[in-house]
Amino acid sequence: GESVGLHLPTLSVQEGDNSIINCAYSNSASDYFIWYKQESGKxxxxxxxxxxxxxxxxxQRVTVLLNKTVKHLSLQIAATQPGDSAVYFCAEIPGGYQKVTFGTGTKLQVIP
Amino acid sequence: GAGVSQTPSNKVTEKGKYVELRCDPISGHTALYWYRQSLGQGPEFLIYFQGTGAADDSGLPNDRFFAVRPEGSVSTLKIQRTERGDSAVYLCASSPTSGTEAFFGQGTRLTVV
Incomplete structure (x- = not known):
């Protein structure tokens, strides 16, 4: 099937280790941020x-950190599992406006 | 239904033809979004509805693309004179109100040959 992560940066993590996925956002007016997980074909x-x-x-097993000074988001996944393998996108929403803008995405590969 | 439903799941059409893609949002959700996702890319915003009206259609690439939501529920994305460059996965999402998380459907994979 089509791979959504074909050309994306890839993070390879051993099963059981912690994963950290980073994202730089662009709009200093954004006041709401979401992390999305996308599996192939979904x-x-x-x-x-x-x-x-x-x-x-x-x-549950995830932590999001926001640093507004440098416009940076991170997603931490504890005790990474094979089911966590997917592409992860950060998304930003400016205040008072509903257009959701997605970042480039990172492909997470969990090594059993 | 339990989630956002998109039909068809796959659509193959010939260059120059007209296509319609349907989105059934979660019942009661007032906000509805259309996105387009090309291989290896993040979803790209096309249009956002609040109720029946298009609150923001700035992402529609050109006038061949049009979307409607006549009763504030189901939405249809319409593409005229399709081109090979229109090939992508078209994603629909809905949210209960503006400014809250959006729930995505599985997408319609459009292939223009």
């Missing part, structure tokens, strides 16, 4: 979000 799936009045948010 639509993007929501993982975790964060608003600009926060710098850290934790979910």
């Amino acid at each position: 639509g993007p799936q929501f993982i975790i979000d964060i608003r600009s009045n926060m710098d850290k948010r934790q979910g």
Whole structure:
């Protein structure tokens, strides 16, 4: 099937290790950020979000960090599992406006 | 339905033909988005509906592309005189209100031959 991650930067991680995926966003007016996971042949799936009045948010096995000073987001996945293999996109939404802009994406490969 | 539904899942059409892609959002979601995703790229914004009206259509590449949402629920993306460069996965997403997470469908893979 079609690979959404064909030309994307790739991060290879050993199963059980922690993964860190980084994203630089472009619009300083963005005040809402989302990380999406996309498996081959499927639509993007929501993982975790964060608003600009926060710098850290934790979910189940995932943590998002936001550094507004340098316009940087990161997604940390604890104890990475084979099912985490996918392409990960960060997305930004400017305040008062609903257009969601996606970043380039990173392909995560989990090595069993 | 339980999620965003897009039909057809695959569409092959000849260059120059007209196509319609359908999106059934999650019931009650007022915001609806269309995106286009090419191989190895992130989704690219096309158009955003709030209710029945297109709040932002700045991502539509040219006047061959048009989308409607006449009753504020189902939306149809229409492409006239298709070109090979239109080949991509077309994704639809909906959200309960503006400014909240968007839920995506599985997409329609359009191939223009």
